[in-house]
Amino acid sequence: MAYEDKLVKPALKVKSALDSLPNLHNVYVICMISCISGMMFGFDISSMSAFVSQHYYLKFFNQPSSDIQGFITSCMALGSVFGSIACTFISEPFGRRASLLLCAFFWSVGAAIQSSSQNRAQLMIGRIISGFGVGFGSSVAPVYGSELAPRKIRGFIGCLFQFSVTLGILIMFYISFGLGHVHGVGSFRIAWGIQIVPGVILFIGCFFIPESPRWLAKQGLWDEAEIIVANMQAKGNREDPDVLIEISEIKDQILVEENVKAFTYLDLFSKKYRYRTFTAIFAQIWQQLTGMNVMMYYIVYIFEMAGYKGNTNLVASSIQYVLNTVTTIPAFFLLDRIGRRPLLIGGAILMMTFQFAVAGLLATYAVKVDNGPSSSVTIGIPDNHKSAAKGVIACCYLFVVSFASTWGVGIWVYCSEIWGDSASRQRGAAVATCANWLLNFAIAMYSPSSFKNIDWKVYIIYAVFCLVMGIHVFFGFPETKGKRLEEIGQMWEEGIPAWRSASWEPTVPILSDADLARKMNVEHAEGDLLHSSTDEEKHT
Structure with a gap:
């Protein structure tokens, strides 16, 4: 882990140099x-x-x-x-x-x-x-x-x-x-x-x-990762359902890998x-x-x-x-x-x-x-x-x-x-x-x-x-x-046999795109509400 920490600053310098021109x-x-x-x-x-x-x-x-x-x-x-x-x-x-x-x-x-x-x-x-x-x-x-x-x-x-x-x-x-x-x-x-x-x-x-959004997410640069996904899939619209789904999948993977x-x-x-x-x-x-x-x-x-x-x-x-x-x-x-x-x-x-x-x-x-x-x-x-x-x-x-x-x-x-x-x-x-x-x-x-x-x-x-x-x-x-x-x-x-894999359905349900988009919208709304409440408290 210490070796990886030593590479963080050089990695960010390389990224900064490559980001010197518009993507x-x-x-x-x-x-x-x-x-x-x-x-x-x-x-x-x-x-x-x-x-x-x-x-x-x-x-x-x-x-x-x-x-x-x-x-x-x-x-x-x-x-x-x-x-x-x-x-x-x-x-x-x-x-x-x-x-x-x-x-x-x-x-x-x-x-x-x-x-x-x-x-x-x-x-x-x-x-x-x-x-x-x-x-x-x-x-x-x-x-x-x-x-x-x-x-x-x-x-x-x-x-x-x-x-x-x-x-x-x-x-x-x-x-x-x-x-x-x-x-x-x-x-x-x-x-x-x-x-x-x-x-x-x-x-x-x-x-x-641009850099891979998954690599950026691994470095903790979530805002940049979300901007790139939005630019790729929805012309910059970060509220687009496809963007929310993609970011959700990246978050799930990163959380699993961190543990x-x-x-x-x-x-x-x-x-x-x-x-x-x-x-x-x-x-x-x-x-x-x-x-x-x-x-x-x-x-x-x-x-x-x-x-x-x-x-x-x-x-x-x-x-x-x-x-x-x-x-x-x-x-x-x-x-x-x-x-x-x-x-x-x-x-x-x-x-x-x-x-x-x-x-x-x-x-x-x-x-x-x-x-x-x-x-x-x-x-x-x-x-x-x-x-x-x-x-x-x-x-x-x-x-x-x-x-x-x-x-x-x-x-x-x-x-x-x-x-x-x-x-x-x-x-x-x-x-x-x-x-x-x-x-x-x-x-x-x-x-x-x-x-x-x-x-x-x-x-x-x-x-x-x-x-x-x-x-x-x-x-x-x-x-x-x-x-x-x-x-x-x-x-x-x-361990599904290869010849049965085409018709295989997951036994553990995975949310559909529509359900996942609704979930992400709810989480987004709750996050905005929390931020606004925190801002009001600070102002008071």
Whole structure:
């Protein structure tokens, strides 16, 4: 407790500095600014994938082997592992905006180092530093959005993070594609230097967005918390029923948390929280084991196996990035229409189908090639089987559509809402995000070697993972659609089976919105009466 007390004054100084400029009040604009951290992740994915087979890149970095290229690519995820854990030690005492500031700072520094790289070591260090920043952003941005957004649009706001990732992938791929026509090392140097731009925008934007009202409430700044909620939900009207309900829920959570000891990482694995912790961790692990990042990081290799080379390969790859962005949008509405569980189970089945199809086509029609376009590509579909090559490309596209509209968005939303209380939310999100980055690191590092050693069998591995994750969702992922945070927490505590959670009703009644609003109005009126009586007594 003494340590926390020491941080109060520095935290308030940081808050005061960030409040030096007027804050925005539109929740969509605010969350779009915070989700620039997701765009950074997308920038990284396509900035590397566009150059892994480029002549100037390979020559400058001395023809990196499959193992070395895998490590170069995965350095970003390695940095993000540490950033996602470190995020909690900043966002809890100093606020969510402080974490976003550090995200922007480390990303920009790392991008500058990458752009000026003289050797592999410098490139790796730059990617680790940028990844450290992305780890901060990927942990705090979804939590910040869920804490700031009105309950009725929380799912929609939660989708913005993944959408910003896909948009970043698309934008950076076309930038890299255009710069790929530049002869010399300037092609990849300029592309990596451009990555500084979103970092600068996020850094400046942090001075115009408000702090999380829940963080302010934890610091005892109730008046400021209520003003922000009122600005977000009712154009500044602090008497609005939705505002009164939101403040009431925050008060209830804070009061509960004040009566228990400080929440630590170890508490996530206590009897009360361990089930939801493992569910969130596996949700992020399964998202990586769908094989989507193999499609994103090494799409150039996949299309080379299908017989596409040069600009034809890059144009075909770009279609996949467009599909990834566009088909993310339907998930904004599907999550709240059909629920989280049906979407995740359906997505797992579809992805499994297309992974098996890619494996089958490559196993049947691909032949060994001695001098492939890169050391990681050892098979290719010959020209006399162009229809099979087109089938591989079509299955890749359909796989991306299946992922983008289900697991791509669904997991970030799901992991930000399953905790049931604010005490565990930030640390729980950090641990789950760390698991995501650990798997991201492993997959990015191992994929070039896997393509080289077992070629088409890679897709069978990911197809089996998709089958297993679909089964896990059915038996282990409770439905959270339409449930308030208190209800989700109660559902965990009662041990409701996941397959019965959609129709479950809370056994302990929770006040309806209308009843809660009436209660709050009464309490407000009693409080005003008490204050007026006290003032009269003082005057007398």
